[in-house]
Amino acid sequence: MTEDTGIRTTALARRLTAPNPGPMTLDGTNSWLLGAPGQEDVVVVDPGPADRRHLAALAAAGRTVLTLVTHRHADHTGAVDDFHALTGAPVRGFLPEFCRDAPPLTDRETVEAAGCRIRVLHTPGHTSDSVSFHLPDDAPTGADGPGTGGTPGSVLTGDTILGRGTTMLDHPDGSLGDYLRSLQRLAVLGSALVLPAHGDVRDDVEAVCEELLEHRMERLAEVREALRALGRGASLEAITARIYADVPARVLPAARSSVGAQLAYLGF
Structure with missing residues (x-):
């Protein structure tokens, strides 16, 4: 070897x-x-x-x-x-x-x-x-x-x-x-x-x-806050933009995917 x-x-x-x-x-x-x-x-x-x-x-x-x-x-x-x-x-x-x-x-x-x-x-x-x-x-x-x-x-x-x-x-x-x-x-x-x-x-x-x-629980809290601020009908893109405001554009698709998983977990 x-x-x-x-x-x-x-x-x-x-x-x-x-x-x-x-x-x-x-x-x-x-x-x-x-x-x-x-x-x-x-x-x-x-x-x-x-x-x-x-x-x-x-x-x-x-x-x-x-x-x-x-x-x-x-x-x-x-x-x-x-x-x-x-x-x-x-x-x-x-x-x-x-x-x-x-x-x-x-x-x-x-x-x-x-x-x-x-x-x-x-x-x-x-x-x-x-x-x-x-x-x-x-x-x-x-x-x-x-x-x-x-x-x-x-x-x-x-x-x-x-x-x-x-x-x-x-x-x-x-x-x-x-x-x-x-x-x-x-x-x-x-x-x-x-x-x-x-x-x-x-x-x-x-x-x-x-x-x-712990980090995932914090992200779920951010998703709930975004829904309160933007309304329950807010788009995935709008919620992602609010939570990941400082994330480079090249990783936003991954962020949207994770937010989509969080929304599904919360029943949306």
Whole structure:
């Protein structure tokens, strides 16, 4: 295995960021390479967009035995077919249309590959098919090793939890009710490290989830206030403009989608 391919982030995970930075992808889409120390085999999570150099770097990281995808968006799945052709490794996602030579993932399933135990958690909200991958045996770099000393583990959160900021809810496929329940589910993992699909690693998933839940409650209060000020018949565009007055125009579509999810949650 080529250990200098990707940034070693935890005992079991390395990160290789695709060259697709932007307002929705932050620094780019993180592809994660999972494998126990000394293993040649790797599991690739989110091969990313169809960028030839990025895929070549992923393939050079070891022998890919499985590819997993966190959700359907193209910056995560655009390379599925190219990477499958390059490596021959089966591909699994929650939706069958993103699977190749393997069945869809199921909630609470445990996948064992490349010396890792990977627990599948269905965490909808950003999209209906979003999943997170819990590595209970993972440890921070510099720890005694994976699975020792009561280490907190880690969780790959896709776009459900980002390395900074908050995710958009891809309404109507994504739903606020689902998202709040997913945050509550992830919070149970306690001090596990957060390995997001965009941005940097975050400590303590429970604390991050509490912060995000509080933020969503504040946004709901802002939506209620906007409805009082503008009237119950106010347009989605007007409500979004009032709440996100300082947001750049290029991210307003994402803001409108999240506001639409909030309105649906409130019964409008």
